[in-house]
Amino acid sequence: MLIMENQKVRKTFQNHSSGQPLSVLVTANLMLAVLLLISGPLLYQIKPTFLFLLLVPLLLMVFISALLHYQLKSGFTILSNAFSNLWGSHENVITTRLASEFYRALEEILNISQYLEEKRNFAHDLAHSIFTPRDINPTDKLGQALKTMGEQLALRVEEDHRKNWVAEGLASFSNIFRGADQHDIQVFSDLVVSHMAKYIQANQVALYLEEEQEGRPILQMKACFAYDRKKFMHQVIEAGEGLVGQAYLEKLPIYLKEIPQDYYKITSGLGEALPANLYIIPLIFNDKIKGILEIASFHIFEDFELNFINQLGEDIAALIDSRQVQQTTQKLLEASIHQKQELEANEEELRQSMEEMQATREEMERLQIEEKEAQERMLEQLRLQNKMMEEVMDExxxxxxxxxxxxxxxxxxxxxxxxxxxxxxxxxxxxxxxxxxxxxxxxxxxxxxxxxxxxxxxxxxxxxxxxxxxxxxxxxxxxxxxxxxxxxxxxxxxxxxxxxxxxxxxxxxxxxxxxxxxxxxxxxxxxxxxxxxxx
Known part of the structure; x- marks a missing residue:
C-alpha cells in the first residue's frame, strides 16, 4: 500500500518539477532586488530614509536565500548518496533528473520508505517464524543482515523444536514410569514399547529382558509393537545369537542402514520386519545389562533422536532394575509374611510341643535314672557273678x-x-x-x-x-x-x-x-x- 502511494507522489513531483527554477525562494528574492534597483532613485527622491530601510532587509534576504540554497543542495546530495549506499545501488531510483534538489530529496525519501517497508515485512515474517526464501541483492547490507538473522533464527527454532520434542518425550515417558509401580513387568513393557513406537514413529519396537535358563543368561522377548498394533510373540535369544545377542555381549548399540529385506528374518528378533533402518541398544544400569531394545523404522534416525533413545534406554534400564528389586523385595516380603503367619499358626502347637517335650524330657530323665540304677545294679550283680565265677575258676x-x-x-x-x-x-x-x-x-x-x-x-x-x-x-x-x-x-x-x-x-x-x-x-x-x- 505504501509503495503504491509512493509511486503516485513520484508522478506528481515529476509533473510539477519539469522546467521549474532550481529554487522558487531564490528567484523571488532576485526579482524583488531588480525591482528595488529600478525604483530606488524614485524612492530616494521621495524619502532617503525609506530607501535605506527597504534596501537593508532586501540585501539580507538575498544573502540568506543564497546561503540556504547552498546548504540545502549539499544536504540533499549527502542524503541521496547515503540512501543509495544503504540499498547498494540506484536501480530503484527514478532516473529522470528532477530540476530541484528538493524534489530529488523527496524522491530518495520515497525510495527509502519503500525499501524500509520491504524490510519491515521481512522482519515481520521472521518475528512470526516465517522463513520464506528471498532473493536479496548481495550489495544490500541490511537485507543480507536480515537474511543471515533469519537463517540463524531458523536454526534456533529447529534446535528449540528438537529440544522441546525431547523434553516432551521424556515427560510423556515419565508419566508411564511413575505408574510403573501399579503394573507388573509385562504390562510395563507393553506400555513402553507401544508408546515409543508411536512417539518416534517407528514401524517396529521390541523389548527383550535378561533372564536365566538352566544356569545361563538368555534374552526373553517381553513386548513387541509393530505397525500400530501389539504383537504376541514368544522368542528366546541366546547370548551372541544374531544382532540382539551380539549387542548383549558387546554392550554397545548397533545401527544399520539400508538392510536387505530378508536380513531381519535371519538376524533380527523382529522376524517379519521390512524397514531399512535398525537400531539396537543395550539397556545398561550400573554396568549391568538389563535387556535389549530393538527399533526398526523406514526413516533414518537423526542424532537428536538417537540421543533421545539412548537417554530413554538408560531410564528404562534403571526402572527395570528398580522393578526387579521391588519384585524380589515383594517376594521376600510375601515369604516373610507367609512365614510369620505360619509361625503364628504353629505357635500354639510349638507351645504344646514344648510342654510335651518337657514332659517327655522329664520322663526320659526319670527312665534314664531308673536305667542307670538298673545298669548299676546289673553291673554290680555282674561284678559279683564274675567274682564268684573267678573264685570257682580258681578252684x-x-x-x-x-x-x-x-x-x-x-x-x-x-x-x-x-x-x-x-x-x-x-x-x-x-x-x-x-x-x-x-x-x-x-x-x-x-x-x-x-x-x-x-x-x-x-x-x-x-x-x-x-x-x-x-x-x-x-x-x-x-x-x-x-x-x-x-x-x-x-x-x-x-x-x-x-x-x-x-x-x-x-x-x-x-x-x-x-x-x-x-x-x-x-x-x-x-x-x-x-x-x-x-x-
Whole structure:
C-alpha cells in the first residue's frame, strides 16, 4: 500500500518539477532586488530614509536565500548518496533528473520508505517464524543482515523444536514410569514399547529382558509393537545369537542402514520386519545389562533422536532394575509374611510341643535314672557273678579264661595269673601281644577268630613256651556269648599235661581214641597230626 502511494507522489513531483527554477525562494528574492534597483532613485527622491530601510532587509534576504540554497543542495546530495549506499545501488531510483534538489530529496525519501517497508515485512515474517526464501541483492547490507538473522533464527527454532520434542518425550515417558509401580513387568513393557513406537514413529519396537535358563543368561522377548498394533510373540535369544545377542555381549548399540529385506528374518528378533533402518541398544544400569531394545523404522534416525533413545534406554534400564528389586523385595516380603503367619499358626502347637517335650524330657530323665540304677545294679550283680565265677575258676585244676571279642582277657583263674607271673589287675584287659612275639600272638588271634566265627569247639594238644619255660597243654576253646558286650568271645580251658606225658608216653594215644579229631603238636614244633575237633 505504501509503495503504491509512493509511486503516485513520484508522478506528481515529476509533473510539477519539469522546467521549474532550481529554487522558487531564490528567484523571488532576485526579482524583488531588480525591482528595488529600478525604483530606488524614485524612492530616494521621495524619502532617503525609506530607501535605506527597504534596501537593508532586501540585501539580507538575498544573502540568506543564497546561503540556504547552498546548504540545502549539499544536504540533499549527502542524503541521496547515503540512501543509495544503504540499498547498494540506484536501480530503484527514478532516473529522470528532477530540476530541484528538493524534489530529488523527496524522491530518495520515497525510495527509502519503500525499501524500509520491504524490510519491515521481512522482519515481520521472521518475528512470526516465517522463513520464506528471498532473493536479496548481495550489495544490500541490511537485507543480507536480515537474511543471515533469519537463517540463524531458523536454526534456533529447529534446535528449540528438537529440544522441546525431547523434553516432551521424556515427560510423556515419565508419566508411564511413575505408574510403573501399579503394573507388573509385562504390562510395563507393553506400555513402553507401544508408546515409543508411536512417539518416534517407528514401524517396529521390541523389548527383550535378561533372564536365566538352566544356569545361563538368555534374552526373553517381553513386548513387541509393530505397525500400530501389539504383537504376541514368544522368542528366546541366546547370548551372541544374531544382532540382539551380539549387542548383549558387546554392550554397545548397533545401527544399520539400508538392510536387505530378508536380513531381519535371519538376524533380527523382529522376524517379519521390512524397514531399512535398525537400531539396537543395550539397556545398561550400573554396568549391568538389563535387556535389549530393538527399533526398526523406514526413516533414518537423526542424532537428536538417537540421543533421545539412548537417554530413554538408560531410564528404562534403571526402572527395570528398580522393578526387579521391588519384585524380589515383594517376594521376600510375601515369604516373610507367609512365614510369620505360619509361625503364628504353629505357635500354639510349638507351645504344646514344648510342654510335651518337657514332659517327655522329664520322663526320659526319670527312665534314664531308673536305667542307670538298673545298669548299676546289673553291673554290680555282674561284678559279683564274675567274682564268684573267678573264685570257682580258681578252684579248678588248670587254666580257665574268657576273652572278649577283641582277644583281651576278660575272666581268668589264678592258674592263668601264676602262669603269666603278673597280677590280676595287670592281666585284665591285656591280649596275647603283651606276652608273646608278634607272629605267635597273631597266630593265636587268627585261630581264635576262626573259632568264634565257626561257633564250634576245638581241642588241641600243644607245647607252649612262657617265660622261657616249656609246657604241654591240653586246650579246649569254644565261642561264648558275653551279655555285657552283647557279642561273642572265647572260652579257653587249658590243663597242663607235661608231667603226664613224661611219665606215660601212651597218654597221647589215649587222648586220640577219646577225641578222634584232636589236634596234636609235640616237642620242637613237629606237627604229628592236625584235625579240627567238632563236638
Amino acid at each position: 579248678v585244676d588248670g587254666k580257665i579264661y574268657i576273652k572278649d571279642h577283641q582277644g583281651r582277657f576278660y575272666l581268668f583263674n589264678k592258674t592263668v595269673i601264676d602262669d603269666y607271673s603278673v597280677s590280676r589287675d595287670y592281666l585284665k584287659g591285656k591280649d596275647d601281644y603283651h606276652f608273646f612275639d608278634y607272629q605267635t600272638a597273631k597266630g593265636y588271634w587268627e585261630e581264635e577268630l576262626r573259632i568264634i566265627a565257626s561257633k564250634k569247639t576245638f581241642r588241641k594238644l600243644e607245647k607252649v613256651t612262657v617265660n622261657q619255660k616249656e609246657k604241654y597243654w591240653l586246650m579246649v576253646k569254644r565261642p561264648i556269648h558275653l551279655p555285657e558286650y552283647n557279642t561273642y568271645g572265647l572260652l579257653g580251658i587249658q590243663r597242663e599235661v607235661t608231667d603226664l606225658l613224661k611219665s606215660s608216653p601212651e597218654y597221647i594215644e589215649i587222648l586220640k581214641k577219646k577225641y578222634p579229631n584232636l589236634i596234636v603238636q609235640l616237642d620242637m614244633g613237629e606237627l604229628l597230626e592236625t584235625k579240627e575237633a567238632e563236638v
